[in-house]
Amino acid sequence: MDETTFQSLHATVLAAAFAVSAVFGALAQRTHFCTMGAISDVVNMGDTVRLRMWAMAIGVAMIGFHLLAAAGLVDPTQTIYWSGRVIWASALLGGALFGFGMVLGSGCGSKTLVRLGGGSLKALVVFFVMGFAAYATLRGITAVLRDRTVDRLAFDLQPGSPLPAWLAQQFGWAPSSTALVLGVGVGAALVVWAAVHPDFRASGNAWLGGLGIGATVAAMWAVSGWLGFVPEHPQTLEPVYVATQSGRMEALTFTAPMAYTLDWLIYYSDANKVLTLGVVSVLGVVAGAAAMALATRTFRWEGFAGTRDTALHIVGALCMGVGGVTAMGCTIGQGLSGVSTLSLTSVLALVGIVLGALAGFRFQLWLLERD
Template sequence: MDLAAFQSLYTTVLWAAFAVSALFGAVAHRTHFCTMGAISDIVNMGDWTRMRMWVMAIGVAMLGFHAMAALGWIDPTQTIYYSGRVIWLSALVGGALFGFGMVLASGCGSKTLVRIGGGSLKAVVVFFVMGVAAFATLRGITAVLRDSTVDRIAIEMQPGSALPSWLAPLLGWDASTAAWVIGGGLGLALMVWAALGEGFRRSPDAWLAGLGIGATVVGMWWVSGRLGFVAEHPETLEPVFLATNSGRMEALTFTAPMAYTLDWLIYFSDKNKVLTLGVVSVLGVVAGAFAHAVVSRSFRWEGFAGTRDTALHLVGALCMGVGGVTAMGCTVGQGLSGLSTLSVTSAIAFAGIVTGALGGLRFQLWLLERD
């Protein structure tokens, strides 16, 4: 591949990522897909429909990821979630902090972007605060704190932290067989469980959310790991995953990409600051949600209700920025993209997110009772 073809492919990858993330934004806006909302529905109303949306989405993502791996389209060992270190404390603490924050901020990172597209000025403020906090936790003051504390505590797990990697020797299978059987089987089981819910079965939006959101995760894995993979860079002659911040195969995630988006906007004139999958994903979700809001005539300006509402959203955004980077992902980054790879770290992070969200809901109830 010559340099001109390489640059053309780079542009194609960015447009493909934008299209996939715009679809995510439109579907999420149409169906009110939200992990925080799903947990809140269970706690407050005993309604599992939105949680079944999420479970259907992860089932689709899991099945799709391992199907592509079995076909040889992608290499599971090249994802950002594949590691010999399970940073369980970072995942647990960061996840809990993120989960608590998303309750205070009226939604997680992806929901914040969807709400921006729908006209929420509150979400715009959350985006900027969350992005700055995420950047500080990637490279700034909280990064130093993170690196010197929770990141130092980990479990070494060879040959990798994905569930099939360490179950394969116990079952006497090779890694690819274990990945397909476990990943495919578990993905199908999750989809079946989601479909068994009466409320889910009767709701077209629930089906659209579960299948559509799951498909966008699979789509982004394909864009990054298949379309965007170049076996030999025309200048360095090394394999490369185009337009990724990590240099590895990536899917949808939104905490660190918010930081990268702010960095790109602030240093726009710097030639070294280029668009990446993460940045165009952030822009794509907002664009997709905005397009649906306009078409459905549901676009509405929204502002803060008062001082306490503002304070809660600021604190929530701060917690999400710090927690999302510490946990290496948000409800989408770890809860969908990460879990689709059967990463043990992702499972721990998602458990932390749910725990933190439950704490956040209890805190909100305490505020109401005090009033």
Template sequence: MSIEQVSLLTTLALVAAFVLSAVFGAVARATRFCTMGAISDVVALGDWTRVKQWAAAGGIALIGFSALVFTGLVDADRTLYASHQILWLAALVGGLLFGVGMVLSSGCGNKTLVRLGGGNLKALVVLVLMGVSAFATLKGITAVLRVATVDAVHVDLAMNASLPEVLAASFQLNAASLRLALGLAFGGALLVWAAWGRETRDVRSLVGGVLIGALVVAAWWLSGHWAVVEEHPLTLEHVFLATNSGRAEALSFVTPVAYALDWLMFYSDANKRLTLGIVSVAGVVVGAALHALWSREFRWEGFAGTSDLAHHATGAVLMGIGGVTAMGCTIGQGLSALSTLSIASLPAIAGIVIGAVVSLKYQAWQLERAL
């Protein structure tokens, strides 16, 4: 493959990622896909409709990624979440911080992008603060604290720290076949549960979950198979084109926001390149905006007062720090990492849910006191 062909493939991959994420933004807005909203519905109303929507997305993502690995289209050992270490404390603490932050900010990273597309200027402030705190946790002052504390506590394994690889090594089984079996079992169970009960009357919600899961699978295929060069003409190395990590990546909306801000601020630096994550951030906003305009629901919205600003600003910082520490948000860990059956995704998801529930209950308690 020539340099010109690599350049063309990179451009096509970026365009595909933008289109894919724009569809994600439109679907998320049209079907009210929101992890924080789903948890809030359960805590406040006992309504599991949007949790089952998330379960449908998780089921499709699990089955789809497992099928990609089984057919050899994606290498599970070369994804962003592949590691021989289980950073369980970082995942748990980061998840807790993120869960608290998304409640204070009225939504997680992807929901904030969707809200921005609908004209919500509060979301713009949240994104900027989240991106700055995320970048500081990647390479700045909070990164030093992260590495010296929670990242220092981990479990080392001789294989990739994902459930299929651990079980395959323990029982001398084929990892790809076992992954497919586990993906079908767990993913199928999530889909059956999502389709069971009175919540399934909301067909739009269920279809939205299925589409979101399918888009996560499409992102894995795009970055892990289509936008891959086996031997780069300059380095002769195996290259995943236009990724920040140099590995296969799927959808996530904390670290990519940080890299998007970095790209904007240092645009004239030739070393700053567009990546799949950066264009995905823009794509979600554009997709949500197109849906808002088409449905005539676009409207400008600002902060109600200083208290509202303080809550959203605090939440944004917590999401930035927590999202990087946990290596993902409700989409990055909740769907993309979960689809790989990464062991670290379990404490991360648990932390997000616990942090959100505690924050929601605290807000309800404060409201009752004020009445």
């Protein structure tokens, strides 16, 4: 592949990533897909429809990822979720901090971008603060703290943290067959569990959100891992995943990409700062949500109710930025993309996010009772 063809492929991958993320944003806006909202509905109303929508999205993403792998279109070992080191403390504590923060900040990272597209100035503040905190935890003062504390509490799981790989090694099974059976089996079970509830079956939005959001996660795996894979870079002559920040196959995730989006905007004139899959995903979600909000006449300007509302959102954004990077992903990065690979670290991060969200709801209740 010559340099001109490589640059053309780079642009194609970015355009495809933007399109997929725009569809994600439009679907999330239309269906009210929200992890925090799903947990809140269960806790406060006993309503499981959005939780089932979330479960169906995980199931569809899981089936899609493992079918892509079985077809040889993507290499599961080339994701950040394949690492044999399980950072259990970072996943649990970072996830809990993120979950707590998303309650205070009126939604997770993806919901923040969707709300921003819908006209929320509160979400704009959360975006900037969350991106700043995420960047500090990637490369700044909280990165040093993270590296010297929770990241050191880990254990090795060979040949990798995804459960199918570990099970295949333990029982002498074929790794590829184990991954396909387990991935499709667990994914199908989640889809069936979501669909059996009559309230879910009666909701068109629930079906659209569950199937559509899950499909966008699988589609991004294909964009990055299949369309964007080049066996031989024209300059380095090494395999490369085009337009990725990590150099590996990536899917939808939003905490670190928010930080890189701010970095790209601030240093735009620096030729070394180029668009990546993560940055265009952030921009795509906002664009898709804005288009849907305008099309459905739900676009509304929204501001803070007062000083305490502002303070809570700022604290929540800080928690999400620090927690999301510490856990190596948010409700989408770990809760959907990571869990779709059946990574143990991703499962632990998701558990932490749910526990943190429950603590956040308790804190909000305490504030109401105190008032």
